[in-house]
Amino acid sequence: MLHPQLCSKDARISARRDQIIAAARLCFRKHGFHGAGMAEIAKTSQLSVGQIYRYFANKDAIIEEIVRRIVMKKIRLMTGNAHNLQQVAHNLAHRRIGNLSAPYKEDQCIEQKEQAEIDHALMLEVAAEATRNPIVEKIWxxxxxxxxxxxxxxxxxxxxxxxxxxxxxxxxxLAVICEGTAFRRMTTVHADAEHLEALYNRYFQDLFGTDLTTSKLE
Amino acid sequence: MLHPQLCSKDARISARRDQIIAAARLCFRKHGFHGAGMAEIAKTSQLSVGQIYRYFANKDAIIEEIVRRIVMKKIRLMTGNAHNLQQVAHNLAHRRIGNLSAPYKEDQCIEQKEQAEIDHALMLEVAAEATRNPIVEKIWxxxxxxxxxxxxxxxxxxxxxxxxxxxxxxxxxLAVICEGTAFRRMTTVHADAEHLEALYNRYFQDLFGTDLTTSKLE
Structure with missing residues (x-):
């Protein structure tokens, strides 16, 4: 068992980091990585700039932690469901990003959807920043x-x-199709989802050599 | 025939706009849309801020013109070659963006390649900015x-x-695959190009119902 004092210290550090990350997500979302400085992040998280630097060495370290958490979330969502390719085809055709391999629930909590939107916007920001900042390129x-x-x-x-x-x-x-779909999320929907879903289903069937319609029913 | 004076005035306006666009591309590339202000664009284009405003109402108008030119270039490159899907599959598998449907030439002039890289980085910037700026969203x-x-x-x-x-x-x-490939341009190459090309060729064959290997030879 950990020493109680150590535990509570760890919990405090962890809570502070969460607080900073939540604030930084909002700031980056609103003004981009360049537009949002440490002063704004500090203000939004109701901490002093000095306090922020106690938890993160610089802005890149905050970006790294944000990306790490998004990746962890994605991996958690994939696990145990990645083989459900028929669901993936369905969600791609409807441009449902986030948890691609899970059945879409209309009543999925709004906060979850909002967070997925922010995740997506931040990853676009990371991709753009990666073209000019080698540290962000490495993170990405x-x-x-x-x-x-x-x-x-x-x-x-x-x-x-x-x-x-x-x-x-x-x-x-598969990764190309998932990321291309996410990238095109804000463009006009030209194709109807049924036709697109049929194309993806045929392609995934060709890729993995099984009739996905059947395997889903097993 | 146009009046000679009018012609030379038009030519001067066009040259000035080109000069500003070239400068703005560099500035946005280096510092992002937020990081690069009109003052920096003016300095880089060796004009005064006042002169810049004579040609573009604001930064969004410059972004719009940059995107318009990139789209014109893409359409020009596509024309007459879009049906060469075997070439598209080959270039996608090798992550050659830019002129997707043309045979890749090793000796393609370096400036052309550099401009294609800048185009790509700017379009990523546009996509990221579109998530927070409705004017850029509309341009996109x-x-x-x-x-x-x-x-x-x-x-x-x-x-x-x-x-x-x-x-x-x-x-x-097809658009999803092209943009997904461009988006993943900077990630590590995991797959070998031959396997990927074979997958794309089979998919495109399924999409368009012809044996592309044969049709290429026609």
Missing amino acids: RDSEKQLFSEAKSLLSATFPQFSEAEMTAKVES | RDSEKQLFSEAKSLLSATFPQFSEAEMTAKVES
Whole structure:
């Protein structure tokens, strides 16, 4: 058992970091990484700038922690459901990002949806910033590596018949479709979801060699 | 024939606008839309802030013109080549963005490549900014609509056998893959290009119902 004092100190540090991250998410969301300075983050989190620096060395460290948490969330959401490709096709066709492999619930709490929107906007910000800031580029690359490897091991467990190289290409292709869909989230919807879903279902069937319509019913 | 004086005035206006756009591209690239102000754009273009406002009402108008030019370039590059889907599959698998449907030339001039990189970074910036600025969101949506409709009419001319709804879904799916690939441009290359190219070729064959390997040789 941990020493009680240590426990409460850890809990305090953790609560302070949460408070700063929540404030920084809002600030970055509103003004971008460049527009939001440490002073604004401090003000929004109701702490002094000095206090912020006790928990994060600089703005990049805050960005890193934000991305780390988004990736953790994505991995948690994928786990145990990544093989439900028919659900993935359905959600992609309806441009439902966030938890791609879970059935969409209309009554999903509004805060969850809002947080998913903020996650998405922040990841776009990360991608744009990565083109000019090598530290953010590294954060972005590392987070992608972790997500990719997690998705690959989940899919490999369900479809063990493919070679390493084959599975890697399939996961890359899936990642391209997921991220392309998320990227196009704000563009006009041209296609109707039924036609698009049929195309994705056929492609995923070709990718993984099973009739997904049947396997879902098993 | 235009009046010579009018001609030279038009030419001067056009040259000034080009000068400002070139400077703004560099500034936005370096510091993002928020980080780069009119003063910096003026300095980089060796004009006064007052002069800049004679050609563009505000920063959003400059962003709009930058996006308009990128879209024009993309449409020009697509034209006459959009049906070469085997080339598209090859370039996507090698993450060659820019002129997706043209054979890749190693000796393509460096400046062209650099400009394509800047175009890509600026479009990421536009996407991120669109999540918080309704004017930029509109610029982004309008430009996408124009590109989408151009791609659809080019592909419809080559593959007239599909209904409107079918073709729209196919073009959406292609757009998702193109933009997802561009978005992932800076992530680690996990898959080998040959496997990925084979997957895309099979998918495009399924989409357009022809053996692309044969049709290329026609």
